Amino acid sequence: MRKAWVDLLEMMLLKAGIVAILLLGLFFSHPSNANSSWTELSFHGSWIEGSLDQMSFLSKEEKELVQKANQFLQQSSSMTILHKDGNYLLYVSCDPNLWIWENGTWEKMVRSDLYGQFCHSFPFQDEDHVYLLGKYGFWEGHFDLISISKKERKMSWVQTANQPLDYHTIGTFKLESGVVTLFGFNRNPRKSEVEFHENGYFLDWDSKEWKEIAIHWDSNFEKKWEGNGSRVFMNFAPIDLQDYGVIQAESQVFGTYDWYILDKKSLDVYLVPTKAYLFSPPFILVKGEGNDFSVYNPKLDRLLNLNADFLVKEGKRIGRLELSPSLLFDNWVLIAIFLVVGLALAYFGWIGYRVRKRKKVILSVSNSDNSETWSPEVSSLIQKLLPISTSMLAQEQMDDVLGFSNIKNEDLKKVKRSRIIRQLNEECERFFGLPCIFRIRNEEDRRMIIYQVGDIEEMMKNKAKVSE
Known part of the structure; x- marks a missing residue:
């Protein structure tokens, strides 16, 4: 030593x-x-x-x-x-x-x-x-x-x-x-x-x-x-x-x-x-x-x-x-060009903005798979959740809805479930002001989680009324 x-x-x-x-x-x-x-x-x-x-x-x-x-x-x-x-x-x-x-x-x-x-x-x-x-x-x-x-x-x-x-x-x-x-x-x-x-x-x-x-x-x-x-x-x-x-x-x-x-x-x-x-x-x-x-x-x-x-x-x-x-800060000419173009687009775009805004909001509410409103993954999931609004789902049932119940690795399913639900709720909160899925502790077995689907149909109706 x-x-x-x-x-x-x-x-x-x-x-x-x-x-x-x-x-x-x-x-x-x-x-x-x-x-x-x-x-x-x-x-x-x-x-x-x-x-x-x-x-x-x-x-x-x-x-x-x-x-x-x-x-x-x-x-x-x-x-x-x-x-x-x-x-x-x-x-x-x-x-x-x-x-x-x-x-x-x-x-x-x-x-x-x-x-x-x-x-x-x-x-x-x-x-x-x-x-x-x-x-x-x-x-x-x-x-x-x-x-x-x-x-x-x-x-x-x-x-x-x-x-x-x-x-x-x-x-x-x-x-x-x-x-x-x-x-x-x-x-x-x-x-x-x-x-x-x-x-x-x-x-x-x-x-x-x-x-x-x-x-x-x-x-x-x-x-x-x-x-x-x-x-x-x-x-x-x-x-x-x-x-x-x-x-x-x-x-x-x-x-x-x-x-x-x-x-x-x-x-x-x-x-x-x-x-x-x-x-x-x-x-x-x-x-x-x-x-x-x-x-x-x-x-x-x-x-x-x-x-x-x-x-x-x-x-x-x-x-x-x-x-x-940023390369932009090294080239003031580029900055000037982008400013001029940006102001021009803003000026001419404002004329059609207010006309399109009302139509866009109504369309996004009535057509939940609109690409400008929902991501493709969330759009597909919203369509699955609409028929079962307000339902209470066990973990296995939620996995069926999310589309990966056949995955055998429990750790992988846990990660995917958490991320998909988080993405869904982020977009729902942005659009409706409320999440679409709520996690609730099972009172009979505190180790288990129950998933409650929000009243998505009612959320869409309320959003449409606000947009009118």
């Missing part, structure tokens, strides 16, 4: 300056006062015996709640405890229902049927809500976003525009204006397709719209990165801090274990080379209120305390993010 550590030390010392400093932190770290106000405590892999002894910054109650959370780690690959204003929330990977620490025990915060659809999600919170973003479900990556009200303890979907499909990300970080994701890839096992990204996406928090970002690499780094993107990373660990988004990535292609660090204010990207990967499971990650973070794994004899400000000073700037890249 001693020889292994010596070999590791010699290998890491090949990197002058930066690596030497990191080694001092790696082997001679000491407890930091920053951890006394920790905000997030993440456990990855199996429980590490004796790990609580390394976290002297935890109070007696905090050690108790961590110890009692161990039962959840035995059923999952990771869990994260969020700490804010003396309150503690627990997210267990793949279970979006969250747990809250109350009266000396973990109590379930909400209950939903989304288990398995939010694995390794990015959890973050504000004063009133906790959010889970992505990361993958039973079959594919996704960027679905759900919100959980701390006061009402209710879960709701956050609707976003231009959401990337089948998307996995390597690092997700919260900015003041939204959420940024770096690198990543689109993968859908059912289609056997994988598309790697050299950049990422940005969710504008005000407009709730996803936009592609661009990373302008320095010329000497671009050749190394171009055409590879996230495919070069075998393992990676993202850390969202106050002023930085940090990723340590292990690359067999490059033979490195580098830190990629995003400065959230300047949007500059820094590279800090090293030869030691700290995040092989099992490991524990601790985040402080500022830019301090700590890591512990069985290979370390103590908790290793690090600081992103320090890492950036020792790193090298390799690029910069552009959150809203």
